[in-house]
Amino acid sequence: MTIFLRDIWPLSNVEDFKLHFARSNGVDQPLEVWARDRQEWQGWQEYRPARDDFNRPYIFSLVQFYHETDIWLFGGIFRIITRHEDRYEVELAETGKDFIGRLKLRSPYRGRTTRVYLENQYSAFEVQEILREPYSGRAFPGYDGINISFDELEALVRNDRPDWKAALGSVSGIYLITDTKTGRRYVGSAYGEQGIWSRWSSYVETGHGGNIELRRLATDPTLDYCRANFRFALLEHCPIRASDGEIIAREGFWKEILLTRSEYGLNRN
Known part of the structure; x- marks a missing residue:
């Protein structure tokens, strides 16, 4: 009806x-x-x-x-x-x-x-x-279903969305940032006690998370370029207790696979 x-x-x-x-x-x-x-x-x-x-x-x-x-x-x-x-x-x-x-x-x-x-x-x-409560972002889709815009990630972080925070705060892993305007990509990692949630929250605050090549793009303090063009995907996740060396090795693997150290990418090392 x-x-x-x-x-x-x-x-x-x-x-x-x-x-x-x-x-x-x-x-x-x-x-x-x-x-x-x-x-x-x-x-x-x-x-x-x-x-x-x-x-x-x-x-x-x-x-x-x-x-x-x-x-x-x-x-x-x-x-x-x-x-x-x-x-x-x-x-x-x-x-x-x-x-x-x-x-x-x-x-x-x-x-x-x-x-x-x-x-x-x-x-x-x-x-x-x-809805039972005012909308504060989409429900967490599972680790294998994460492919979101900077715009959406920002809303999730600003709202401290509990399902996303709990899930991403409890794992380390390798992630991909794509600049959809140029097609260039950046592979990054989160390890130690930081977790993916904490690492991605730093991007929401600055647009670049301290990365040199991303800093060249995220020059507007309003973050308009990031909102319009950046997308985040989780390539691989692992327990928060995984060793730093293991995560760094997997990060290098993905950089090679996705050619992000070349003209196609935004990684400098």
Whole structure:
């Protein structure tokens, strides 16, 4: 049985809302923006293009749940306080607060316009599910299923996501960072008491984790290049008690296999 949004949340004043279908801007996925920083997410509502697209009192915000086709996560209702020529001032409304980050809707909307009239979409929204807790990142997929963007990793680390932290904090291993813009790759390792979680957290803080070649790429303190282009994969994991020498040897093996010491790679040794 299909449950529609109008069945659980009847809005009598839909003409007071513009609907914001927030999608990737080429650097950030709005889902990861929402998960890592609510203030940054509010900034997505405050951006004003040349036209006054948010020309109604309220914004009904949806975040593209890009892991699932046609699914959108409710990101809140924002009231427009002031319209400036170059930006909006908004505040989060009380209405719908319990649904923020929990309500997932289905809509096949694929129009180019991301700011549309709510009444044209509202009656067709299907309720996909209501999460028990606000979204804080995908569930840990298992060691063999890790292939994530910097953007997603950052959200997981900022939220101290417990399943990822427990799993990656308990193993050493070899990992791969790929610069999708150039196709060049970096093989790294985590050993001793550090664990993969701690090592990857250092990349979230700096963008480069102290690596010389990655430092040349991660020059922007906003980390925009990293968010747009870096991907992380776990090549091999082993118990945290594994010897340093064993891990370093396996790291060298992967560097040879993936040619990361050549012009194809970002390893200098």
